[in-house]
Amino acid sequence: xxxxxxxxxxxxSYSDGRKLHREIAEDAIKVGLxxxxxxxxxxxxxxxxxxxxxxxxxxxxxxxxxxxDKNRIPQKNHMLVMGINESNARYAKSPQELINSINAVxxxxxxxxxxxxxxxxxxxxxxxxxxxxxSDYTGLELWNNLSEFKIRVSxxxxxxxxxxxxxxxxxxxxxxxxxxxxxxxxxxxxVVAIGGSDAHTLVYHFGPFxxxxxxxxxxxxxxxxxxxxxxx
Ligand SMILES: [Zn+2]
Ligand SMILES: [Zn+2]
Numbered sequence: 001x002x003x004x005x006x007x008x009x010x011x012x013s014y015s016d017g018r019k020l021h022r023e024i025a026e027d028a029i030k031v032g033l034x035x036x037x038x039x040x041x042x043x044x045x046x047x048x049x050x051x052x053x054x055x056x057x058x059x060x061x062x063x064x065x066x067x068x069d070k071n072r073i074p075q076k077n078h079m080l081v082m083g084i085n086e087s088n089a090r091y092a093k094s095p096q097e098l099i100n101s102i103n104a105v106x107x108x109x110x111x112x113x114x115x116x117x118x119x120x121x122x123x124x125x126x127x128x129x130x131x132x133x134x135s136d137y138t139g140l141e142l143w144n145n146l147s148e149f150k151i152r153v154s155x156x157x158x159x160x161x162x163x164x165x166x167x168x169x170x171x172x173x174x175x176x177x178x179x180x181x182x183x184x185x186x187x188x189x190x191v192v193a194i195g196g197s198d199a200h201t202l203v204y205h206f207g208p209f210x211x212x213x214x215x216x217x218x219x220x221x222x223x224x225x226x227x228x229x230x231x232x
Contacts, residue, residue, distance in 0.1 A: 004034045004035060005032065005033050005034050005035075006033065006034060006035040006036065006037065007028060007033055007035075007036045007037070007197050007199065008036075008037045008039075008080070008194055008195070008196050008197065009037065009039050009066070009080060009112070009141070009144070009196030009197055009198050009199070010024060010036055010037065010038050010039065010197060010198075010199040011038075011039070011040055011041065011066075011198075011199065011200045012024060012038055012040055012045070014040045014043055014045050015040035015041035015042070015043060015066075016041060016200060017040070017199070017200045017201055018200065018201040018202070018203065019201050021038060021045070021048040021061060021063075022052065024036060024038070024061075024199075025052035025059050025061050026052070026054060028059040029052070029053075029054050029057045029058070029059050032057075033059055034059065034060065035059060035060040035061075035062060036059060036060075036061055036062070037062045037063075037064055037082060038061065038062070038063045038064065039064045039065050039066040039080050039081075039082075040065055040066065041065070041066050041067075041068070042065065042066070042067055042068065042070060042089045042092070043065060043089075044063065044064075044065045044084065044085075044088075044089075045063055045065075046063070048061055048063050049061060049062060049063050062082065064080060064081050064082035064083070064084065064108075065080075065081055065084070065089075066078055066079065066080050066081075066112055067079050067081055067088060067089050067091075067092050067098060068092055069092040069093045070092070071093070072093075074125045074126065074127065075125075075127065076126075076127055076128060076129065076130045077092075077095050077129055077130055077131055078111075078112035078113060078127060078129070079095065079098060079099075079109055079110065079111060079112060079137075080109070080110040080111075080112045080141065080194075080196065081098075081102050081107055081108065081109050081110075082107060082108045082110075083102075083105070083106060083107035083108050084102060084105055084107040085105065088101045088102055088107075095131045095134050096131075096133070096134050096135070099134060099135075099136055099137045100136070103136060108138040108139075109137040109138050110137070110138055110139050110140055110141055110192070110194055110196075111129050111137060111139075111140040111141060112129075112141050112144065112196065112198075113127060113128070113129070113141055113144040113146065113147045113196070113198065114128060114129040114140050114141065114176075114177050114180060115128050115129075115147060115151075115174050115176040115177045115180075116128045116144065116146075116147040116150060117147075117150055117151060118150070119149075119150040119153060119154075121153070121154065121155060121156055121159070122153075122159070124150060132180075135189075137191075138192050139191050139192030139193055139194060140177070140180070140181065140184075140191060140192075140193060140194075141177075141193075141194055141195070141196045142173045142177055142178070142181055142193035142194065142195060143170075143172070143173040143174075143177075143195040143196070144195075144196045144197075144198050145169060145170065145196065145197045145198050145199075146198035146200075147174065147198070148169055148170070148171070148174070149162060149169055151174055152169065173193075173195075181193060
């Protein structure tokens, strides 16, 4: 069996990340990834799909997007979508209509960060998924690196620790999401589980120091990558 090491759920400067597709592809090549999936917020950036090479190494870049209703407060119900070729964001207000529009073009839809509590120390809102009446989606993000950070951190010193030891953040999917997944599987639904890095290359300043968080490289080590897959 061949293992394909993939980093799913990455943001570029086209939304709220800090790097562009080529830079992220080069980071991915450095750490030996086979593929990356870019998912910018509410924007489908055309023209970047394909292989990027450096010497005899290459990485496949796939462009999807992360869609949510920007008018909703708080801005919950984020959905990762792949295999689309047009703007589906106009359906964001209704998650079920969004899923239907993605299925119509045989795309994939994953509930992003289903459990994602607030983190007041960093002014981060609760962005958990709310609308559980939906059906016919592909799966859910059983693990999301940024969510795990929000779950494990309550004070700045903890955040600094994880900034320097990012691998210690990838422990396990939260029990809240595992319970939801179990519940859905027990009902006989096919729900594919993925792990998402939610890489943004955020830069935080601690006094005179600055440190990158959620960098594609630091969260792409094979030891913490990222593919729980379970087909029913
Ligand atoms: Zn999101
Ligand atoms: Zn995201």
